[in-house]
Amino acid sequence: MKNDTARFSDSLAATARDIETLLDQLLSPAALSSETVRPPRLVAAMRHAALDGGKRLRPFLVVETSALFDVDRTGALMAGAALELIHCYSLVHDDLPAMDNDDLRRGRPTVHRAFDDATAILVGDSLLTLAFDVMARAEVHPDAAVRTTLVLELARASGLGGMAGGQMLDLAAEGRFENKRTLSEKEIVTLQAMKTGALIRFACNAGAILGKADAAARTSVAIYGSAIGQAFQIADDLLDVEGDTKTLGKAAGKDAAAGKATLVATLGVDKARARLNELVEEANAALASFSKKSDTLRAAARFIAERRA
Ligand code: IPE
Ligand code: IPE
Ligand code: MG
Ligand code: MG
Ligand code: MG
Numbered sequence: 001m002k003n004d005t006a007r008f009s010d011s012l013a014a015t016a017r018d019i020e021t022l023l024d025q026l027l028s029p030a031a032l033s034s035e036t037v038r039p040p041r042l043v044a045a046m047r048h049a050a051l052d053g054g055k056r057l058r059p060f061l062v063v064e065t066s067a068l069f070d071v072d073r074t075g076a077l078m079a080g081a082a083l084e085l086i087h088c089y090s091l092v093h094d095d096l097p098a099m100d101n102d103d104l105r106r107g108r109p110t111v112h113r114a115f116d117d118a119t120a121i122l123v124g125d126s127l128l129t130l131a132f133d134v135m136a137r138a139e140v141h142p143d144a145a146v147r148t149t150l151v152l153e154l155a156r157a158s159g160l161g162g163m164a165g166g167q168m169l170d171l172a173a174e175g176r177f178e179n180k181r182t183l184s185e186k187e188i189v190t191l192q193a194m195k196t197g198a199l200i201r202f203a204c205n206a207g208a209i210l211g212k213a214d215a216a217a218r219t220s221v222a223i224y225g226s227a228i229g230q231a232f233q234i235a236d237d238l239l240d241v242e243g244d245t246k247t248l249g250k251a252a253g254k255d256a257a258a259g260k261a262t263l264v265a266t267l268g269v270d271k272a273r274a275r276l277n278e279l280v281e282e283a284n285a286a287l288a289s290f291s292k293k294s295d296t297l298r299a300a301a302r303f304i305a306e307r308r309a
Pocket of ligand 3: 100170
């Protein structure tokens with residue numbers, strides 16, 4: 001009998017393979033019937049941004065929360081691919097010289113380094129737009145009302161009051177736009193719930209939307225999603241301090257120098273790790289009503305806390 005951790009690794013690897021295949025098809029050089037042409041340089045740069053790398057954790061969460069509600073895996077994967085396109089776009093723009101100015105991502109040169117800044121901006125625009133094209137497709141779910149809800153929730157998670165808004169708060173906290181001010185713990189939690197939490201929360205809620213879950217189940221999944229979303233950024237910030245560039249596939253040790261607002265900077269490493277562990281407990285407690293069915297999601301929460309990359 002395999003233990004939960006081994007089952008989790010197998011499921012994550014299986015979803016990552018399926019997502020790779022889907023993204024490869026979605027980013028095909030051939031234009032769709034209602035498109036004109038797909039410029040080869042833009043396709044190549046989008047493929048550089050989206051293929052062959054990344055943990056694919058967000059699609060995995062869509063697939064696994066969908067499984068709680070016996071949702072068809074094919075539709076869940078398509079919704080997961082849409083979300084991964086948004087995530088990849090957020091990384092391309094996050095790395096731009098005007099934002100975090102990073103040269104390495106997923107062990108390769110960032111898109112603006114491998115191509116150029118203008119191409120990287122257009123890669124972001126095009127991945128973001130493609131995500132909504134994909135989420136609106138009938139393959140996601142036969143019921144158009146379900147797809148509309150997914151599109152609406154994904155838009156809210158990605159935009160002004162979600163990921164993009166959180167990125168704004170993240171840059172503002174560096175003191176770029178006015179004098180630097182130390183953020184309170186509460187402000188940091190809000191910033192991170194937006195820049196990282198919103199997409200992870202959406203990943204979990206997507207399974208409940210696809211599965212037309214009842215209100216109680218939706219609440220449980222939403223609590224799980226919020227807790228692991230928070231945990232995910234704390235782990236990322238700890239890895240910036242404790243990890244190394246080679247293992248991470250992105251530059252380590254940059255947040256303190258950039259003056260990033262993180263709980264690691266505010267609370268210190270030990271307290272931040274304790275908070276991370278509490279969040280994993282909180283996430284897993286929220287899944288109690290799903291019993292054995294949610295073992296893989298419980299293993300996912302532990303993975304988020306313990307990951308090395
Ligand atoms: C990195 O996300 C960006 C953050 C939100 C902290 P991931 O750690 O999920 O990046 P990939 O997709 O595995 O490269
Ligand atoms: C990024 O946070 C969050 C995004 C919305 C992409 P970070 O800036 O900490 O992510 P990394 O460390 O560059 O992956
Ligand atoms: Mg950033
Ligand atoms: Mg960054
Ligand atoms: Mg980081």
